[in-house]
Amino acid sequence: MTLANAPAGEESGAPLPTVISADAISRRVRELGVEISAAYTDREPVLVLVLHGAFIFAADLARALTAGYQVESLALASYHGRESSGQVQVVKDLGCEIAGRDVLIVEDIVDTGRTAAAALALLESRDPRSIEVVALLDKPSRRVIEVNPRWVGFEIEDVFVVGYGLDLDGRFRGLPYIASADALDLKGDS
Numbered sequence: 001m002t003l004a005n006a007p008a009g010e011e012s013g014a015p016l017p018t019v020i021s022a023d024a025i026s027r028r029v030r031e032l033g034v035e036i037s038a039a040y041t042d043r044e045p046v047l048v049l050v051l052h053g054a055f056i057f058a059a060d061l062a063r064a065l066t067a068g069y070q071v072e073s074l075a076l077a078s079y080h081g082r083e084s085s086g087q088v089q090v091v092k093d094l095g096c097e098i099a100g101r102d103v104l105i106v107e108d109i110v111d112t113g114r115t116a117a118a119a120l121a122l123l124e125s126r127d128p129r130s131i132e133v134v135a136l137l138d139k140p141s142r143r144v145i146e147v148n149p150r151w152v153g154f155e156i157e158d159v160f161v162v163g164y165g166l167d168l169d170g171r172f173r174g175l176p177y178i179a180s181a182d183a184l185d186l187k188g189d190s
């Protein structure tokens with residue numbers, strides 16, 4: 001069996017330990033949809049997906065919103081394997097103007113805070129009417145730059161997680177739940 005068609009969670013040969021179940025994610029995303037819709041009544045926020053980790057969360061969150069919205073994406077690179085490089089680069093910018101718009105940055109996880117802080121600084125400089133962050137996951141214990149997402153799905157411990165869009169060197173994004181990858185021995189992996 002190749003990695004491409006391996007059952008979810010078994011790319012490493014054994015299921016990865018669950019940190020947040022698919023059911024818990026789906027319940028929380030629906031709650032976030034209700035809260036965020038209430039905050040944007042009669043507005044049409046620009047949802048800025050921070051690629052690539054946020055793509056599954058953003059797709060589910062967008063379907064849980066009752067408010068109208070526009071979707072844009074921003075690709076920022078800061079991670080190589082499990083360790084942050086400490087640098088954030090803009091790999092792909094937005095395709096629209098956001099001056100005067102309500103912007104909601106959709107992040108998979110806020111870890112050191114560097115990526116969210118860089119996205120906020122970049123987009124704030126373009127004069128949006130408002131700018132907020134929603135993060136599926138938050139690891140406050142790892143923060144090096146203060147960032148306070150207005151909405152957070154789950155606070156987690158200092159564990160390297162994969163699944164539901166989050167990867168480890170391109171793998172495990174398709175897991176329907178959030179799993180810990182801390183036990184994986186990647187020696188010899190490319």
Ligand code: 5GP
Pocket residue numbers: 050053078079084107108109110111112113114115116159160161162166167168
């Ligand atoms: P930060 O800039 O806050 O340190 O990290 C933000 C980015 O690092 C996230 O958008 C995500 O892509 C990656 N990242 C941080 N922690 C994790 C983790 O536990 N698992 C995975 N897969 N990516 C992470």
